[in-house]
Amino acid sequence: MEGTANIKITKDMLIGDILRAYPQSMYALMECGMGCIGCPASQGESVADAAMVHGLDGDDIVRYLNEYIEASQKEA
Numbered sequence: 001m002e003g004t005a006n007i008k009i010t011k012d013m014l015i016g017d018i019l020r021a022y023p024q025s026m027y028a029l030m031e032c033g034m035g036c037i038g039c040p041a042s043q044g045e046s047v048a049d050a051a052m053v054h055g056l057d058g059d060d061i062v063r064y065l066n067e068y069i070e071a072s073q074k075e076a
Contacts, residue, residue, distance in 0.1 A: 009065045011058045015050055016043030018065070028068035032061050 009018055009025075015037060018025050029037050033054055036042055042050060047065075051058035 009047065009062050009069070011048035011051075011062055012046050014043070015045050015047065018047070019043075022069050022072075024072045025065055025069060028065050029061075032056060032064055034061075 007021060009022075015029070015034075019029075019037065026037055033056055034042070034050055045053070047061055048058040051061050
């Protein structure tokens, strides 16, 4: 996924892949309540799995991530 712009985030995508493709997504994930993104286990977890572990709604996280990434790309 590296170097892929304009890829829409889905619940099935791995946190590690998202962070590699969109490093700025780290801030969005932390704002959503996923402060453990540096944890090695999170690198192999899907957004849906990570959301479930944290008691969060995966659809809300995906929506926020896509909005955050789109906004950050417009600023660049």
